[in-house]
Amino acid sequence: MTRYQKKLRMRHFYNQAFKVLLFLVIVVSLLVLVTLLFDIFRKGYQTLTWNFLTSMPSGRAARAGILPSLVGSLVLIALTALISIPLGVGTAIYLELYANRRSRFFKLLQLNIANLAGVPSIVYGILGLAIFSQMLKLGPSLIVGSITLSLLILPVIIVSSSEAIKAVPSSIIDGSYALGVTRWKTITGVILPMALPGILTGSILALSRAMGEAAPLIMVGAVGFVTFLPDNLLSRYSALPLIVFNWTSRPQEAFAQIAASGIMVMMIILLITNLTAIIIRNKTQSRID
Amino acid sequence: MKKKKTYIQESIIQVILALFASISILTTVGIVFSLMFESVIFFNEVSIIEFFTTIRWAPVFDPPSFGVLPLISGTLLIAVLSSMVSLPLGLGSAIYLSEFASSKARKLIKPILELLAGVPSIVYGYFALTFITPLLRTFLPQTEIFNALSASIAVGIMTLPMVASLSEDAMMAVPNSIRQGAYALGSTQLEVSTHVIVPAAFSGIASSFVLAISRAIGETMIVAIAAGQTPSMALNPLGSIQTMTGFMVNMALGDIQQGSIEFKTVFVVGMVLFVITLIMNLIAKKIIARNREVYA
Amino acid sequence: MVKITTELEMFEELVFLMSEKVRRMHTWTTDILKTGDKEKALSIIELDEYVNHDEELINRRALEVLALLAPLASDLRKVIVGIKIATDLERIGDYAKSIARYVIKNEPINEAYLPYVETINSSFLKFYDATMDVYRVKDVKKALELAKLDEEIDSTIAKLYNHLEKDNKDHEDRTNVVAFVSMLRNFERAGDHTKNILEHLIYEVTNQRYDFG
Amino acid sequence: MVKITTELEMFEELVFLMSEKVRRMHTWTTDILKTGDKEKALSIIELDEYVNHDEELINRRALEVLALLAPLASDLRKVIVGIKIATDLERIGDYAKSIARYVIKNEPINEAYLPYVETINSSFLKFYDATMDVYRVKDVKKALELAKLDEEIDSTIAKLYNHLEKDNKDHEDRTNVVAFVSMLRNFERAGDHTKNILEHLIYEVTNQRYDFG
Amino acid sequence: MTIKIKVENLNFYYGSFQALQNINIDIHENRITALIGPSGCGKSTFIKTIDRMYDLIEDTKADGTIAFEGINILDESTDVVELRKRIGMVFQKPNPFPKSISENVLYAVKRHGDQDKKDFPSIIENSLRKASLWDEVKHKLNQSAFSLSGGQQQRLCIARTLATKPDIILMDEPTSALDPIATSKIEELLQELKKEYTVIIVTHSMQQAARISDYTAFFLNGELIEFGETKEMFTAPRDKRTEDYITGRYG
C-alpha cells in the first residue's frame, strides 16, 4: 500500500470517528434539555392546579398561588411591548434607511447599540433604580418595571429589526425608488411588509426574554410576594420569575415544589411564544429565497 | 418635474425617527450617569486603592471592608468553569449541525437548541440548586449546598445554545460554494470542517466565545440562587462563592437605605461589572471587524 | 417571429430584386444584336450599374447580418449562399453588358446567325427563370433536373460555332470573327454562372457541394 | 494569442496554398500551347481538381470560422474576402484548365502568335504574383498601383487579336479561329479575376468597395 | 430623428474617483441604445446618472448637462420622484416585489395616485400585454410574483415600469441573470417596446448589443470612445480601441 493510500484510509477513519464524537455532543446537549424539563415536570406537576393559578401567594406552600405574578407578568410584558417595539423598529428604520452612514451620529448609534446589547441585565436594573425609581420618584411601580425591561430589550429589537430590514434585498428597494416612489412610501410599501416576519420574530424572542428576567426587576424593587393585582401604572406588582425566586430561596421542600409548578407555568408561556416565533421564521424563510 | 416638490410628510417622519434613535443613546448616558454618580460619592469615602487591592469583601459588617477582588475572582471562576462546558459543546454542536447533520436532523435539532436558549436563567438556577447540586453531592460529597461548580454548569448549559447558534450562523455564512470547492478537491467532511469552514468562520466563532464569557460574567439569577453568598478568593469550585451580580441582587433584596454606604456599593460593583463586560464586547466587535473583509 | 427569420427573408429579397434587373438586361440582348440599337445597348450598360450596386448592397447586408446576428447552421449557409449568388448574378449581368458593348462597337450580326442567337437566349432565359424559381422554393430535386437546360444553350452555341467555322473557312462571311466569338462566349458563361446558382442552392439546403461539372 | 488571430492566419494560409496551385497551372500554359504536350495538359486538368477541392476547403473553413468564432469588423471581412478570393482563384484555375483542353483538342498554335502568348502569360504571372504578394502584406497603396499590370495583358491580347483578324482576312492562317479566340479569352479573364482579388483586398483593409472598372 | 436626451460634458465622481469623463451623447427617440465596454468602464454609472439613482449612493457628484424635456436632469431642483416616474429602470436581476402579480404592476401607480382606480384592471392588462406577459399570467394575477420563472419575473418588472407611463426605459444588464431562451424572449420584447419607448440598455454581451440595438456606445475607463449606429460599429468601427474590444483583442 502506498503512503497515499495509507493516508487515505486514516483520513476516512478520522472522519468517521469525528462524526460519532460530534453526534455524542449533540446528544448530550439535548439530553440536558430533556433532563431539565423532566426534572421540573417531575417536581412540579402535582401542585400545578387551577387553584394554584387563581390564588394569591401565601406563607404556607399548600395554599400558595401565583395569580398576582401571572397577571403581573402579562401586564408587564404588554406594556414593555408597547414601549419597546415602536422605539426599536423606529430606530432600526432610522439606522438602516435614513441615517447618513458616514455621519458621527450614525457611528455613535451603532457602537452604542452594540454595546448596550452586551450590558448585563442587572445593570439595567441599576438604571431603573437610580433614574426612574428614585430620581423620578416612581418607586417600585409597574411602569418603572416595564420601562426598565423595555430599555433592556430595546437593543435586541433594534438589532433584529435592523437585520430584518437589511435582509430586504436592496435590489427590491432600488426597484421601488426607480419607479419614483418616495422613501416613506417605499418603507411602508415594500420594506416593512418584507421585514415584518423578521421584526416579529425578533420582538417576540426579546419579549420572552424580558418575561424571564428577574434581576433587573429585583433591582428596581419589585418583589415576588404580592397579594393584590396591579390596577394602575403606579401599582406595585409581582412577576413570575420573582415569585419563583422567592420560593426557591425558601428552605422548605414544599416551596421548591411549587417553585417547579411556577416554572412550568412560565415555561408553557415561553414555549408558546418561542414556538410562535420559530414558526413565523420558518414559514417566511422558505418563502423568500 | 421642474421644481422639486417639498415633501413635508417625509421630513416630519425623519425627525421623529431620529428622536426614537436617540433614546438608545440616552439609555447609555443614563446607565453611565447613574453608575458614576454614586460611585464618585463612594470613592470619596473609600479609597480606590483599597477597593481594588484588599481581599476582603464585607460592606455590611462593622467595620466594613471593601476589597472587591473576592467578587471578581468568584465571577471569573464562574466564567472559566462555564466556558469549559459551553465552548466545546457549543462549537461541537455547531459543527455537527452545519457540516454533518442531514437537513432533516438540522431542522429538528436547531429549534430544540433555540428552546434551550429561551429558558429563563431563573429556571437554570432552580435546576442547578435542585438537580445539579444533589447530583454532584452524590459523586463529590464534599460539595457544599451552594457551590460555584453547579452554578457554572448551569451557566454553561445556558450559554451553550448561544455559542452553538452564533457559531453555526458563522459557519453557515461560509458560502456553500467554498464547501463544495473543498469536497470537489477530494476532502473528507472532517477536513472540510476543520481546515476550511472553521478557519473561514473563525471570527464569528471567536466572537461567540467572547460573548458567551461576557454573558457568564453578567449572569445573575443562577449564581444568586446556586453559587452562595460567600465572597471568597479560594477559587474552590465545590465551595460557596459570591459574584458581583450575586452581591448586587443580594443587596437589592435586603432593605437598604438610599444613600447608605451599602447602597453605594451596589453601584460601584455595578460599575466594575459594566466596565468588564464593555471591554469584552469591544473585543468581540474587534474580532468580527478584523475578519469582516474576508468575503467582501 | 425570431428576428433572424425576418432578416434573412429581407436579405433574400434583395437577391431576388437583383436577379430581376439582371434578367431584364438579358431579355434585350437578342433584340439589340438583331437591330444594332445602340440606345438600347447603352441602357443595358446603364442597368449594369444598378446591378453592381445591388451586389454591393447584398454584400453589405450579408456582412451586417453576419456581424449582428451571428447566424449558424442553415441560416449561415443562407447568407453565404446569398453572397455567392449575388457574385454570379453580377457576372451574368456583366455578360449582358459585354454583349451590349459588342453591339455598340459592331454592326448588327449576320442574319444567318440570328436564329441561333435567338434560340440560345431563349434557352438561357428559360434556364435562368427556372433557376431563380427553384431558389425561391428551395427545391433541390427540381434543381438537379434543371441542369440539362444549360445543355440546350451549349449545344446551340456549338452548332453556331460549327456554322461559323464553316463560313470562316469558306470565307463566306465578313463578320469580325474574333469579336463575334468573344461575344458568343458571354451566352455560354451566363449559362455556366446560372448553373453555379443551382449548385449554391443545393449546398444551402443540403450542406453538400454538388458539381454539375 | 487570441484564438481568432491564429485561426484567421491558418485560414489565409489555405488561400495562399490554393493560389500556389493555381499559379503552377498557369506557368505551364505557354509551354503546352507551344509544344502541344497533351500529357502536361492533362496534368493541368488534374491539378484543377485539387484547386476545386481547395476552394471547397476554404469555404468549409470559412463557414466554421463564421459559425464558431463569430468574427466581427475586419476579422469578418477577412473571412468573407477569403471566400471571394477563393472563388476568383478557382476561376483563374479554370482558365488554365480551359487552355489545357484547347491544347488537347487542337494543334500547337501558330508560331507567329507564340511571342504574343508568351508575353501575355508572363505579364499575367507577374500581375498574379504581385497581387498575391500585396494580399499577403495587405498593402492597399501597392494594390492601387498594380492594376496597370492588367493593362499589359489586355494590350498584348488586343495586338494579337489585330494580327489574327488581319491574318483571317488575308486567309493566311489555318487556325480554327473560333476555338483560338475562345482560348485567348481565358488569359484575359484570368487577368480580370486577378484584378478582382485586388479589389477584395482593398475592401478587406479599407471596408470600401473599389472598382478598377 | 428626434433626440430624446442630450448628454453634454457629463462628469461623474464617486468621492474623489472620477468614474465618467466628459461624456457627450445623443439618445434618439424610439431607438435602442446599447452601452458596452469592459467591466468597470462606467456603463452602470452612466445609466444611474440618467434617472438620478446615484442620489442613493453617498458622496457622489455629477456635473455637465443631461437635457431632457427642457430641464437638466442633474439640477438640484429636479424632482427626482417625478423624474424616475418618467424614466423607468429595469435591473440586472429580476426584482419583483413580494406581492401578487397584479399588485406588482399597480405598486407605483397606486403610490403616485395619478390614475383612476377604476382603470386599474386595464392598466394591469395593458402593461402586461406590452411586456408580452399577459397570456402567460392572465389566469393567475393574484399569485405571488415569485411563482414566475426568472424570465417572466423580468418581464413583470418591465410591465411594472410601463404601468407608470414612462418615456424612457433604462435597463442595466437585464438578461445577464437569465438563460438564453428567456433572454431571447426579452430581446424580442425590446423590439416591440422601441415602437413606443426610448430604450437604453447596458449589456455585457457585445453579441446582444449587436443583435438588438440601433445605436451603440462603447465606454472605456470612464470615457466614451465611440458612439454610432450599431451596424457600423460592428462592421466598421472607427476607433482602433473599439475594434480591438469587439474582436476580442482587448486586455
Added chain:
Amino acid sequence: MTIKIKVENLNFYYGSFQALQNINIDIHENRITALIGPSGCGKSTFIKTIDRMYDLIEDTKADGTIAFEGINILDESTDVVELRKRIGMVFQKPNPFPKSISENVLYAVKRHGDQDKKDFPSIIENSLRKASLWDEVKHKLNQSAFSLSGGQQQRLCIARTLATKPDIILMDEPTSALDPIATSKIEELLQELKKEYTVIIVTHSMQQAARISDYTAFFLNGELIEFGETKEMFTAPRDKRTEDYITGRYG
C-alpha cells in the same frame, strides 16, 4: 482518439424526478467537450454524476455506468475522495478558500499527502503557471485569495485543481460570473489545458461552446439530443431540435 470516460445508459433521479434519461456519451481524451442546452435540461446534473458531487445532495440516485479507468464511477464502492482527486471541478462562481493564494493551491495537496513537502514551492509555481496566473501573482503568493479579481480567482480555482494532478477537469459555467475580458482569458487558458487534460465544460452560451470546444453535447429535458464534433454541430446539426436551439428558434 482515446476515450477517457464512457457513459452508458445513465439515468439520474432527484427523489422521484428523473433529471437524466438514458445518456450515452464518450468523452475523448485531451479534448474539450461542451455541454449545452436550455436551463434545467440537466447539464449540471450530468457533470455532478461524473465526480459524484451528487452525493452531497440528499435523496439522489444514479444508475447506468460511467466507466473511468476500469471502474464504474457510480458504484457504491468507489472512493469518492480519491475519485474527486482525479476528476477536478471548477464552479460557476469563483470559490477560493479564505486563505492565501499559495495555501489555496496547496490545500488539497496537503490533505492528500501524496506529494513531497519540499516540492510544494514548485507545485505552487507549476499549477499557477498552467493556470496562466503565475505572472500576475508571483509577487503576492501570501496575500489573501480574495484580493484577486473575479477572473484571477477563477484561474486560482483552476490552479488549485491542477495541483492535485487530475486527469479530467469538469467546469460548470466557469465564466458566467465573469466579464468578457476575464472570460476570454479563461477561454484561452482552456486551449492550453486541453493539451494535458480532458475537459468537460457546461456553458450557457452556445457561442462559447462554439469557440472553445472540440465536441458538443446538446441536452434537452434530461435527454442527450445530439453529440458530435463542435464544428459539425454548429454548421450542420443532424437533429432538428439542435438546429432550432442553436439558431435561436427554440421555445
